[in-house]
Amino acid sequence: MTSELLSFARRRSQRLGRDGARAVVEVGPLTIERPALVINRMTTPPDAAWRSAVPGEREYAAAELTAFVLSWLRALDCPVRNRPEPVCLAGPAPHxxxxxxxxxxxxxxxxxxxxxxxxxxxxxxxxxxxxxxxxxxxxxxxxxxxxxxxxxxxxxxxxxxxxxxxxxxxxxxxxxxxxxxxxxxxxxxxxxxxxxxxxxxxxxxxxxxxxxxxxx
Known part of the structure; x- marks a missing residue:
């Protein structure tokens, strides 16, 4: 699943509550809800669908999608390699x-x-x-x-x-x-x-x- 495909998701939903987090992402016929394992190699937010938008909207969409990816992959209870970080969405990237x-x-x-x-x-x-x-x-x-x-x-x-x-x-x-x-x-x-x-x-x-x- 590439970042570009994720940018065209039909649905992105995450609910946070006392019982933890529950997220659903629908991309075409595929529904991602409770994966068994995630290997994250996403270097940029899934904002390809917004590349033709005016700068203000494009930047806003990129910020919102970055926040969603951070929260979504951080909250998954399955093994995730690599969990995203604010500095690098793909995981550990020290200076x-x-x-x-x-x-x-x-x-x-x-x-x-x-x-x-x-x-x-x-x-x-x-x-x-x-x-x-x-x-x-x-x-x-x-x-x-x-x-x-x-x-x-x-x-x-x-x-x-x-x-x-x-x-x-x-x-x-x-x-x-x-x-x-x-x-x-x-x-x-x-x-x-x-x-x-x-x-x-x-x-x-x-x-x-x-x-x-x-x-x-």
Whole structure:
């Protein structure tokens, strides 16, 4: 479901009350009400339908739709990777200098110490590197000892404990140097590991949810 399709929704409704939040979004024949899992990769509000409006109306619509997305995806009780934030609707996106500071504190090497290196992106789900063996094989260099723990610590530091992020690295001469972080990783690099991880998230939530008629 793209942001552009969401902008042409026939209905957007969210009700907040003592019993929590209830939302319904209707896009064509599809009704989104209680999803089992959400992977959010929305960088802009779903305002494509308003692009031809006069500036004042377009800006107003963008602000209202941004507020709706923030409230809607924040209130869902299913696993959401990544929940939107006011700074970035796609999830954790710290300032580059702040990200580098957290990387250094987490034990990740930073800087420009490699003359000739290879780019590699780590796809990290809830602090765990997905498909690490294949990533290391493509990079031609094994990951340093304690590297996975440093990545997990970094994810925690930037608020990505329950998020899907990409960590950009330059690899060479036996080193893995941190280059940046993105809430929009290249998903094919994670392969079936990502699919398995997301299925496990959905199943874990479903098994933990209280059944109707059963006291939690």
């Amino acid at each position: 580059p200098q702040l990200a580098q500071l957290f990387a250094q504190r987490s034990g990740l090497a930073c800087g420009e110490g490699i003359r000739s290196g290879t780019y590699a992106q780590l796809v990290v789900l809830d602090g765990e590197i997905l498909n690490p063996e294949e990533i290391a094989q493509r990079a031609g260099t094994a990951m340093p000892r304690g590297f996975a723990a440093s990545v997990s610590s970094f994810a925690h530091a930037v608020g990505a404990d329950t998020a899907l992020i990409g960590i950009d690295m330059i690899v060479g001469e036996g080193q893995w140097l941190f280059q940046g972080v993105t809430p929009l990783p290249a998903l094919p690099a994670a392969g079936s590991f990502l699919v398995d991880g997301l299925i496990a998230l959905a199943e874990s939530h479903r098994s933990a949810a209280p059944r109707e008629g059963v006291q939690a």
